[in-house]
Amino acid sequence: MMDLLVPDKAHDESRQGEALLLEPIKDNNNGRKLYIESYGCAMNFSDSEIVASILAEKGFVTTSDYTAADVIFINTCSIRENAEQRVRNRLRDFTIAKVKNPGLVVGVLGCMAERLKSKFLEEEKLVDVVVGPDAYRDLPNLIEQVDGGQKAVNVLLSREETYADISPVRLNSNGINAFVSIMRGCDNMCSFCVVPFTRGRERSRDPQSIVAECTDLFNKGYREVTLLGQNVDSYKWKSESPEVQKSESERPVLGMDLLDRVLASGEDFIELQNQTAVEVEGVTFANLLEMVALISPELRIRFSTSHPKDITDDVLYTIKKYDNICKYIHLPIQSGNSRVLKLMNRTYTREWYMDRIAAINRIIPECAISTDMITGFCTETEEEHQDTLSMMDHVKYYFAYMFMYSERPGTLAAKRYADDIPESVKKRRLQEVVAKQQEHSHERLKKLVGTTQKVLIEGFSKKSNNDYSGRSDQNTVVVFPVGENYKPGEYVNVLIDKCTTATLIGRVI
Ligand code: SAM
Ligand code: SF4
Numbered sequence: 001m002m003d004l005l006v007p008d009k010a011h012d013e014s015r016q017g018e019a020l021l022l023e024p025i026k027d028n029n030n031g032r033k034l035y036i037e038s039y040g041c042a043m044n045f046s047d048s049e050i051v052a053s054i055l056a057e058k059g060f061v062t063t064s065d066y067t068a069a070d071v072i073f074i075n076t077c078s079i080r081e082n083a084e085q086r087v088r089n090r091l092r093d094f095t096i097a098k099v100k101n102p103g104l105v106v107g108v109l110g111c112m113a114e115r116l117k118s119k120f121l122e123e124e125k126l127v128d129v130v131v132g133p134d135a136y137r138d139l140p141n142l143i144e145q146v147d148g149g150q151k152a153v154n155v156l157l158s159r160e161e162t163y164a165d166i167s168p169v170r171l172n173s174n175g176i177n178a179f180v181s182i183m184r185g186c187d188n189m190c191s192f193c194v195v196p197f198t199r200g201r202e203r204s205r206d207p208q209s210i211v212a213e214c215t216d217l218f219n220k221g222y223r224e225v226t227l228l229g230q231n232v233d234s235y236k237w238k239s240e241s242p243e244v245q246k247s248e249s250e251r252p253v254l255g256m257d258l259l260d261r262v263l264a265s266g267e268d269f270i271e272l273q274n275q276t277a278v279e280v281e282g283v284t285f286a287n288l289l290e291m292v293a294l295i296s297p298e299l300r301i302r303f304s305t306s307h308p309k310d311i312t313d314d315v316l317y318t319i320k321k322y323d324n325i326c327k328y329i330h331l332p333i334q335s336g337n338s339r340v341l342k343l344m345n346r347t348y349t350r351e352w353y354m355d356r357i358a359a360i361n362r363i364i365p366e367c368a369i370s371t372d373m374i375t376g377f378c379t380e381t382e383e384e385h386q387d388t389l390s391m392m393d394h395v396k397y398y399f400a401y402m403f404m405y406s407e408r409p410g411t412l413a414a415k416r417y418a419d420d421i422p423e424s425v426k427k428r429r430l431q432e433v434v435a436k437q438q439e440h441s442h443e444r445l446k447k448l449v450g451t452t453q454k455v456l457i458e459g460f461s462k463k464s465n466n467d468y469s470g471r472s473d474q475n476t477v478v479v480f481p482v483g484e485n486y487k488p489g490e491y492v493n494v495l496i497d498k499c500t501t502a503t504l505i506g507r508v509i
Contacts, residue, residue, distance in 0.1 A: 019064045030059030035069035040077025046179040048075045049168035051136050058140045071105040076112035078194050080406035105146050111198035117155045134158040157200035164209040176489050178217050183229035191345040191412035204237050207283045224300040232303050233310035238282030286314040293322040301325045309348045316363040328475040332372035336391030337384035368474035370399035376426030377405045378417035385429050392436050398444050400437045404430050445499040457488045478504045
């Protein structure tokens with residue numbers, strides 16, 4: 001994987017393997033210490049906070065030292081093969097801890113747990129508990145089962161679970177930015193992607209609980225929330241009869257349910273998806289954005305991830321209307337070629353994507369756009385790769401996450417298409433997109449020299465305690481000298497004097 005200039009933290013390389021530390025709930029200490037380490041996307045980091053909250057209620061105290069722990073959890077990612085390899089390597093480190101403390105419980109949570117299920121217990125003898133992303137409420141029982149001498153597995157996926165009532169504890173955050181999950185799962189079935197298999201069907205969270213959580217964060221001093229979902233633009237909530245309340249037979253056939261049918265019949269996936277799409281009235285993502293924006297003009301709102309097929313003009317006008325909704329959209333393209341996009345089952349073409357970019361530029365001209373790209377997808381030709389490069393020239397993204405295609409077992413692409421692009425070609429194409437992105441990022445930042453940016457101060461800069469660091473509305477990291485009249489959690493106007501390839505440098509005015 002190659003992440004370049006990624007200040008939005010949706011997949012923050014510097015946080016991989018981070019341990020979560022919470023304060024104990026007073027008078028409720030069961031004497032056992034929990035160590036929890038997270039990998040992958042922001043959703044996983046957010047889930048670890050939910051897990052820690054569930055176990056804190058049962059008297060567990062978190063520790064940042066795994067050698068002192070009674071329970072070790074590792075919250076895993078399956079998105080690419082190297083993400084899984086990283087987790088397996090990390091598990092080796094826990095072997096010594098288990099030898100020293102035979103009562104130690106080692107658990108695997110998240111996407112890899114869901115993908116491998118009980119096979120994990122056979123493959124990694126060290127592991128006692130395997131728990132999928134929808135089964136975290138069951139953790140106290142599962143730990144009890146292990147205490148009783150058994151191995152424990154719960155990988156049931158749910159159509160309802162959103163953990164809406166669990167208020168995640170966030171004590172190892174900076175107290176300024178927080179992730180708020182607004183939906184779970186994904187119904188899109190991009191052919192390369194394992195997420196629909198590991199996180200299940202898409203379901204939206206009750207908007208009142210989202211607004212309540214964001215209000216509570218604001219009252220505690222937080223000044224930025226990032227609303228999280230795999231496809232935030234398809235957020236929908238209908239209070240009288242939410243989808244989840246329909247009987248099995250009434251539900252539209254979506255996502256994974258279509259996979260077997262498509263594989264058996266050879267029918268066109270995209271056409272079938274269109275036929276089964278349903279119009280749902282109720283709270284849309286645009287409405288939700290507005291509800292959160294109205295909490296306070298002092299609360300900044302970001303969101304991730306937008307899907308090119310679902311992002312509406314309504315959403316764009318809502319972003320434009322509120323100063324506190326950041327002018328920044330992460331809009332993954334994956335490939336700039338329509339044939340490859342069809343194989344990827346992205347359900348849009350190059351032209352459709354360009355139309356959405358044109359809409360963003362027309363409605364919110366100052367909006368920064370970032371993206372995700374995959375190089376060397378099955379059968380991608382040199383010309384098709386050139387289409388990705390020319391799309392980059394067309395959009396001039398501010399940032400990008402760039403990956404080589406990694407075949408994932410069970411996905412539509414793994415079942416249907418040969419992973420036929422040699423590693424060396426995938427890598428060379430990746431280097432080409434990375435080089436181009438570096439140029440564009442630098443070009444974008446250079447244009448901001450001489451402008452004034454409103455920055456939310458997040459803390460000291462990585463390099464020096466003489467400087468503060470924060471992000472602009474458009475999500476670029478801005479570094480400037482520490483001063484007496486401002487502190488983290490406050491907004492300042494920074495005049496930009498210069499830039500590096502990834503950072504703006506300036507002074508408060
Ligand atoms: N839901 C988001 C979307 O559709 O844009 C992204 C979710 S995924 C966790 C993040 C990114 O990982 C994707 O946008 C894609 O670029 C990349 N990705 C997913 N599966 C991959 C695979 N099999 N090989 C390489 N990259 C992959
Ligand atoms: Fe994966 Fe596509 Fe869903 Fe994103 S939208 S999580 S890439 S299936």
